[in-house]
Amino acid sequence: MEFVTERKETLLTELCVDKIAHSEIKDDQKVSLKGTIHTIRDMGDVAFVIIRRREGLFQCVYEKSIVSDFSELKEGQAVKISGLIRSEKRAPHGFEILVKEVLIYSTPKKSMPLQISKWKLNTSLEANLDYRAVALRNVRERAVFKIQEGITRGFRDYLYKQGFTEIHTPKLGAKSAEGGANLFKLEYFHKPAILQQSPQFYKQMMVGVFDRVFETAPVFRAEKHNTKRHLNEYTSLDLEMGYIDSMDDIMDIETGFLKYTIELLRKDYKKELDILSVELPEIKEIPRVRFDEIKRLVSERYDRKIKNPYDLEPEEEELIGKYIKEKTGSDFVFVTHYPTKKRPFYAMDDPTDPKFTLSFDLLYKGLEITTGGQRIHDYEELIKKMEKRNMDKEGMEDYLSIFAYGMPPHGGLGIGLERLTMELIGLENIRQATLFPRDQRRLVP
Amino acid sequence: MEFVTERKETLLTELCVDKIAHSEIKDDQKVSLKGTIHTIRDMGDVAFVIIRRREGLFQCVYEKSIVSDFSELKEGQAVKISGLIRSEKRAPHGFEILVKEVLIYSTPKKSMPLQISKWKLNTSLEANLDYRAVALRNVRERAVFKIQEGITRGFRDYLYKQGFTEIHTPKLGAKSAEGGANLFKLEYFHKPAILQQSPQFYKQMMVGVFDRVFETAPVFRAEKHNTKRHLNEYTSLDLEMGYIDSMDDIMDIETGFLKYTIELLRKDYKKELDILSVELPEIKEIPRVRFDEIKRLVSERYDRKIKNPYDLEPEEEELIGKYIKEKTGSDFVFVTHYPTKKRPFYAMDDPTDPKFTLSFDLLYKGLEITTGGQRIHDYEELIKKMEKRNMDKEGMEDYLSIFAYGMPPHGGLGIGLERLTMELIGLENIRQATLFPRDQRRLVP
Known part of the structure; x- marks a missing residue:
């Protein structure tokens, strides 16, 4: 019998927004970020993958020459992104993550009934309430x-x-x-x-x-x-x-x-x-x-x-x-x-x-x-x-x-x-x- | 028209247990204490009136030569006691109040169905739950x-x-x-x-x-x-x-x-x-x-x-x-x-x-x-x-x-x-x- 009394270490530092804001995390530090793919902006060789978490939105840069299988990424997926921190004033919180690896936890089976990634959810109150569990993700x-x-x-x-x-x-x-x-x-x-x-x-x-x-x-x-x-x-x-x-x-x-x-x-x-x-x-x-x-x-x-x-x-x-x-x-x-x-x-x-x-x-x-x-x-x-x-x-x-x-x-x-x-x-x-x-x-x- | 925007001062310091514990209130300081009469122990010339408040029990000393109308006091009354602080190691919290004045807010109309002032409420669970709002006062x-x-x-x-x-x-x-x-x-x-x-x-x-x-x-x-x-x-x-x-x-x-x-x-x-x-x-x-x-x-x-x-x-x-x-x-x-x-x-x-x-x-x-x-x-x-x-x-x-x-x-x-x-x-x-x-x-x- 083994009594499990200690947790295994996670391999990557779980990204901590506060730490970054206080400059405790530096450029090129390896981090992981778990969240949902909010939007994907495909620019050709590069794509901006925005991750939604409870703290807000996070910008990840996906260089197709570094990571393969871009076609597998979809909005609404629950993922774990591993990569390197990079200062970027235009990104939310003042940094972005250069993607090295993506682990997909789950993929939506249906297309969203509401456009929750828009800043304002342009929908009637009725539709909002009918699809409440989705609307609230906005x-x-x-x-x-x-x-x-x-x-x-x-x-x-x-x-x-x-x-x-x-x-x-x-x-x-x-x-x-x-x-x-x-x-x-x-x-x-x-x-x-x-x-x-x-x-x-x-x-x-x-x-x-x-x-x-x-x-x-x-x-x-x-x-x-x-x-x-x-x-x-x-x-x-x-x-x-x-x-x-x-x-x-x-x-x-x-x-x-x-x-x-x-x-x-x-x-x-x-x-x-x-x-x-x-x-x-x-x-x-x-x-x-x-x-x-x-x-x-x-x-x-x-x-x-x-x-x-x-x-x-x-x-x-x-x-x-x-x-x-x-x-x-x-x-x-x-x-x-x-x-x-x-x-x-x-x-x-x-x-x-x-x-x-x-x-x-x-x-x-x-x-x-x-x-x-x-x-x-x-x-x-x-x-x-x-x-x-x-x-x-x-x-x-x-x-x-x-x-x-x-x-x-x-x-x-x-x-x-x-x-x-x-x-x-x-x-x-x-x-x-x-x-x-x-x-x-x-x-x- | 008068817009009431400020409270009138209360005449007496509301007793504060923390202050007394930290010796910020001194002997002979005038205080008032609002609470319920938990027990009365009549010793003849003097009576000990125990007041129950959310913070616990407080001992008040009622000298009949100082305050009159002792006969009006009853257990279960909601009262305001005004008096002087006195250090007293044997009293709860290390002090008692020498009563100068009592204001009675209300007097019970019926005798208590349970002896809530006892340390342990010696009653069946059924009776306790039947008279719950009273039992909980214990x-x-x-x-x-x-x-x-x-x-x-x-x-x-x-x-x-x-x-x-x-x-x-x-x-x-x-x-x-x-x-x-x-x-x-x-x-x-x-x-x-x-x-x-x-x-x-x-x-x-x-x-x-x-x-x-x-x-x-x-x-x-x-x-x-x-x-x-x-x-x-x-x-x-x-x-x-x-x-x-x-x-x-x-x-x-x-x-x-x-x-x-x-x-x-x-x-x-x-x-x-x-x-x-x-x-x-x-x-x-x-x-x-x-x-x-x-x-x-x-x-x-x-x-x-x-x-x-x-x-x-x-x-x-x-x-x-x-x-x-x-x-x-x-x-x-x-x-x-x-x-x-x-x-x-x-x-x-x-x-x-x-x-x-x-x-x-x-x-x-x-x-x-x-x-x-x-x-x-x-x-x-x-x-x-x-x-x-x-x-x-x-x-x-x-x-x-x-x-x-x-x-x-x-x-x-x-x-x-x-x-x-x-x-x-x-x-x-x-x-x-x-x-x-x-x-x-x-x-x-």
Whole structure:
């Protein structure tokens, strides 16, 4: 018997972009490069073979007098190129590889349905989504999801530093008090079950345990929306924090998260920001303004009648964004004190005027990216509000019990990851910021 | 209109454990401490009020001659204590707070169903799970989930450093090729849908885009297991990597993850490891041994007949763990080359002997914590293997197409987060390592 405890050495240095950028790899150094053939430009005696890897594109020079079997090379092949480094200012990263040998791992059996090697994927959104696993191989398409990764990283890392604990709450449940019509239903070992549309109740329960918690996980909404900014399954960045003095604490945490994340993106995701020509906003402090006040101000400023005093129409949100930008220079604005009748039962009413809640939305360039607020933590107050709304307490015993056993003042927020990605990058449709979107018509791929 | 852009100052310094540990806060400094009253020990003129916060327990001394209304204090109240710091070696963290003022945020309306302030929660697992949101308030119970957080953090942070991209794949799907009977089914806008039991196909698709990907997300299995180590919903730590030379590359990454995570836990989660008296394993290199070979060795060593040559029974896994520990000192072992008939169709057969696959399980102390391996990347080979198994290709067009359009050699693995948590901590039942477990009988809380 042989216990394999050590790896064999690889014969060639695996090319490392960072090393080359820092001049640790010199001209004529032997390297190998594994990747996919992105394009082949045949110039006669010489061909430029561009290799696509996770770090980007790499130029390889194939001199037919040195290497034979050029005819075997095809776009889309997974290959290992061995050769020598050569400085070349015009090539990506400032170098190219003079090919000595090519090992072909696999060859496509069909021709590509989309021209993924083009800089911009010139195709309809429908075709893009139909051939999603191929479309995402395009350098610009995939850059969106690196930025999305940065947002999630920023959220988690900032919250870890603020003493939050990451939690994993169940997505399968027996019943939910909120929006029964918007829940997907299924059978769970002969019992009726639902998919959670939000970790709301669980994250509140966990405030009683960890004081501050967050979760980054899928949520499921059976809403019959068909818009550019709704999905039926999305990734929710959720947080909930206890021992707050007011909802300002929650807005402070969100401001901190956004500042931290914008900085992280600028530092670690510069390449992708450049690929997509994204200009990230500057965040200093984010203005906070009451719902009724900004509604009135916008109505006056843009000479627009208030149609619905209880909610913001999309056009109104846009105008708020415009107004705040003019007055303060900020792309973001917290709109606070939403009317009680438009907020869920657990939202805390403003004690000075219970028609409004201690809740907020965060708008970015006139689009909502977060809903949050302070929650009721007093058992009797919660029960009273549920009764006023004629809500059924059945199935909510576990949630309600945490208040009976004592809860601190608390609040939190939820951010749709795909929507935030879409809006930070400036995409038109949320589906472009989703690897495999789920909407009313789309359950595949 | 007033745009609130700055926070009011809080009057008292929020107590910071780190600052005190580093002697930045001195005796008699005025501090405030928000938390829950864990216990009250009434000594007559003086009472010790222990406050529970996310960082741990804090001792406050309540002198009745200084503060009045002692009778209003109750265990389980959320409070803000204001007072003066005093060094006290016998108190947790080496200090206590001399109470000057107490602000009560909320008072429990019911008496606790479990004695959460006891060091060990002396209750049945059933009662623990029935009152889960309360049980988790116990200091030992919640420590489990801080360690779980550390494992997830370690997984992500290590993989980020290795050039992996985090992905979010859909949990709702139209159909799946694997284990149809083990899928939860639901209706999705009048179409039949399933919950994904694994991100397997999606992470493979994403290897064609990012070369290396990972996901930490829930998976759903309608298996009728009723054991101490199975759940019907769990968090899966999944990775998939392209351009591998062999499955050794995958085992190398897993070894790296485990080393990194053990170190992270020792550094950032020492408090919780101490609370639970966890001794983490030392990891140097993890032995790798063939399935058929170790089966034979264990059979000889422990004089045990091989009943099933295609799979490992739980008892056999235990003996393998024991054998490897004796021979090498390692708590971990990679068992490689599982029989083809027990592995899914996408597993790559060993070209030197197609009865076996290039796949592995990782055992820790005789229990499986990971299944992984190299996958077929050649389109025709994959189709051939599916045909040999009489598999229906319907609904798998998108998955299969990525191979038709070219894929690199690749492989990956999946780790059950709750199982790894359970086994690293040495818990008896996986439900103890799950915030809100879902099994055949349990859909609430």
